[in-house]
Amino acid sequence: MDISIEGVSKSFGETTALESVDLRVPSGRLVTLLGASGCGKTTLLRIVAGFETADTGSVRFGERDLARVPVWKRRIGFVFQSYALWPHMTVAENVAYGLRLRKLPKQEIAAKVAAGLAMVGLTGREQRRPGQLSGGQQQRVALARALALEPDVLLMDEPLSNLDAKLRIEMRREIRRIQQETGITAVYVTHDQDEALEISDLVAVMNGGRVEQIGAPEDVYDRPETTFVASFVGTVTLLKGEVTADGGLALGGGATVALGRPPGPPGAVVNVALRPEDLRLVDAGAQFTGTVVRSSFQGSGRESVAELPGGEHVTFEHRRPLATGATVGLVADRFTVVERDTGLA
């Protein structure tokens, strides 16, 4: 079942949380809403769920317009950041609650609860209370509870942000596996770009109540459409300058760099995004020359920052150690011209 969001706006008093948001989530896909806190991603998710009402615009699941459909009739599963397990019910009761509301036969409920808990790897914990489980286990229960009713869509609001780093990685793979096994349409809210890139079919990057770009993780990473997206998703060097007559880029600091091909028609002001892995250290024929101001070891490689004569900082990846203060030459194997300047993350 696909989800279409059209022209949704929402304000709380004076503050505008969402400004005419359009978004389509194709059936069976997982879309992440990625953005910093306050960008409106949670509000959008809550409007889809029905916890909030949009001021304008519409939300549809398939052909069904949800404007007059309250939360409890929308057939959603929702996973909360705070787990929101009912402390007075056992694990099994938490999962079974929605099934009981549907007045399903006892055996069927028991079977579904068992299957749900098996799916999240919690068989044998049925009679525990949520208070006796770890955070990761609690979130698994929440997931089983959300999926027990076989809802049309699964909505997740930063489900992993209360977990520690290692568990987070484990759980997001788990969530992706379960989503793909069940083939459910899912919307996943996060502020963690790694999480978003790893688990999504589509990433919607939000900023200031708008969706800045929506696309496959690769697209969002490799072909950011706005400077905000470029800077929010992964590490990036953004160089702003005017295209010179010979196809170089005149930077604000005074230096001009040749990028191999012109980033635009002469005279145009453009933003060029360079990923660290796109830059290569060279001994001769450098496009950029700068001084190393920072260098850090990251296991698989090193990431360093060079300062160009005009003061711009360029981040690049390399393998052999570099001392700060050393002069380095760099070549960009590829670069992206970012269409719109929407500021930095």
Add this chain to the structure above:
Amino acid sequence: MAVRSRSRSSRANWRDPWRLAGLLALLVLLIFIVYPQLWIVTAAFTSDTGEFTLDRFAAFAADDRFTAPLVHSVVVSLAVAAGAALVAVPLAFVMARYRVPGREAVLTLLTMATTSPPFLGAYAWLLLLGSGGIVTKAAREAGVPLPFDSILGVGGIIWVGVWFTFALIFLMVYDAFRAVDPALEEAALSVGSTPWRAHWKVTLPLAVPAIVTGCYLAGMRIFADFGTPMLIGGGYQMLPVVVYQNFMSEVAASPGVAATASIVMVLVSGLALVAQRRIVARRSFAVTGGREQPLRELRGLPRALTLGGIWTALLLGFVPHLVVVLTSFLRWQSGILQWEPTLDNYRRLFEESLQPIVLSFVFAGIACLLALVTGVVVAYIVARKRFRISGPLLNNLVMVPYILPGTVFAIGFILAFNHLPVILTGTALIIVVAYFIRRLPYVMKSIETALAQVHPSLEEAAMSVGAPPRRSFRDVVVPIIRPAVISGGTVGFLQMITELSATVMLYAVPWVTMTVVIFTNAMQPGSPFGVASAMTTVLLVSVYVPLYLLRRRYNIRSI
């Protein structure tokens, strides 16, 4: 397009059953709080010749016969709240974290300690610590120096106030400490914090809403109390006494002055309410269904100190009760205690009808149910809903009866309900309604505190799996807040069944309650206090026994 959608969303709001419930609650409050007490506002803003005026407020502000009592009242209320918190918070913390022998008994006793024997409570302290008091005299004869000559005075008001209110704060804070997710403290420990630092920086802030609400209720109880300062103030002027005297003086009552002072009191307590709301609202939720606090062991000196502290506080909290029970078995002559044991007081009591016992329970029982239902609705709306008008209105209106002296409150009731369209005077219903409205603030506040600890996502989770709001409220919210509702309802019931000042103005024969019997037998300095003590003992026993059973039945699981 925009307009159409807006109307659609507002229609969706109206489907919310809480909106209707809120309006009903508001209607109840308007009829039983605003309408009866409007006369106070009128009296305060009308001159003697019947014109609108602000002169009374100007006169109030310029006259130290009013400003001094106002300052006294504020200072004493703050002192009592602080003192009671100093007693209650450490006790609550220890009880919430460590294995304390007799926990269930201590908790039950603390719930009992939230009510003081009506009318006779402060007398008991006088009897012990007055200039001619038992303890004072004994100390004097034994040559033990005491830091005071007599409990009479401002120190006495604060002393009695602290032991009168600390149990209120304890009950609220204890629940909050129990509810703090141990993971939060563990997190603090894991980043290198010492346990005490973790408590100071993590646990205590999480309990702040409960501490503040408890202090607020304790402070307000003293701020509105005129009985205690009148009895042991020894001439120390406090605002409720000024209000009372100006309303009720037999020589020269000036309702205008009294009304003005009442409104000042309402304003001051309104400020206190705003402060309380601010502090509570700024805090995040303590519970999201996390783990339960494990109870730790205590050994050696800390254990001895803890037990000593708990039982000392309990003993002091129960001084009034113990003294009253003791004196009910002694002979009183013309209001003076004779040290002769007797059962005569009980014989005289039981010669008369025992109907007051039944009536007290019926009145307080019905009123308590009403208060619980209304309290849940109001607390829920205040804590959860963003209703722009009814929310703040409910929140502020509901607290008004907490501040008005019972007698003044009762006068409003008579003025409002002694004529058509609603005649309640002379009936028993007026007492029930008065109990319900007067004690609603406490019930509502305790439910609100409990609700503040239930994260809204718990309900949203229920809705997301198909439960309509009513259902999710019933299946999720109610079970979680049930312990708090029961304890809030219990304390509310205790306060209703011991209500005196409004009852005395409203009751009619044959609707005589236990407190009326107590009061009638202790109203004048030469009255048969022994009978009053005996009735008080009967009241305490008849209330505490069911309370004990109730706690045994309901609280075992939550501890």
Add this chain to the structure above:
Amino acid sequence: MRYGIMLGAVTLALAGCSGVLTNNDAGAGQGDANSLTLYSVSGPEVTDPILAAFRTAHPDITVNKISLPGTGEAFARVRAEKDRPLGDVIWGGSSELYSANADLIAPVELPNDAATVAKDPNHVWHATDLLFQAIAVNTDKFPDASKHPRTFADLAEPDYPGGEIAFATPKSSGTSYSLLTTMVTLHDWEYVTRFAKNARLLDGSTAMFNMVKDGEVGTSFINEDLGAKWIEAGAKIKLIYPSDGVSSQIGSAGVIKGAKHLEAAKTFVDFLMSKEAQQTMVDQVQRRSSRADVSAPTGLPPVEQLKRAGVDEKWAAGQKDEILAKFDDAVKSAG
């Protein structure tokens, strides 16, 4: 389901109870004419013996007694109910309070009015007893009998040897008001200033009585009947009737205007003044009778031995605000 049953049960209970609760026979008095509602300001130690006598004398009339904390509260209730009075008789407190609230009282002339020593020409109040106020000294706190005060004048001496004198604020206490007007009648306002220097002001007369009994202060004032009873019960106090003049009050009763049971009310108030009731008042309540033909109770000196202060009642009742304002000034200038 369980909730449904519970809700149903509660609703039923409420409905049942409200039926019982709104039965307002007793209060509104739509019931039999032979009952009356009495607002009583005195404790059972005063009312019970006399009500028992009334029951014997008039077995056909039932008295529903409602006790109220004080005269102020009683009149406040009557005033609040004045559009639809629920009470028939108010009993207790002194005569000037009845005069001050004359708009709430039905003037009725009763057969026994003539027999009382104090009479209200307007028939608003009816004298049920006489109350004198004595100086009370706590003999533990203030043991030196040679220094005990003998007059009002002694109480205002700059070096009064008895320490603080408890005095309820006359604004809220009728007893104190009567003492104040006596002081001004016997002496002057300058005296009141000097007296205020020695006094500790209290909120109400109960505190004034209790503080001397409990030894919180050495000196106070007290209603003589209570003082006598307390001495009998073992309180360490001594009563002194000031020789320069004694203040007094007339204990009263009245019929509430618009009383639903007017005849019963008249019968009751008239009974309070009867010789029979007055004898009970003297013998069992130990209060002075309002009738000349009933002598003082044992333990209280005969009226003839006391010098009455002779306060101008018209002045005391008519210029109350001014008198109270002057008292405030006196307290202020006393510091």
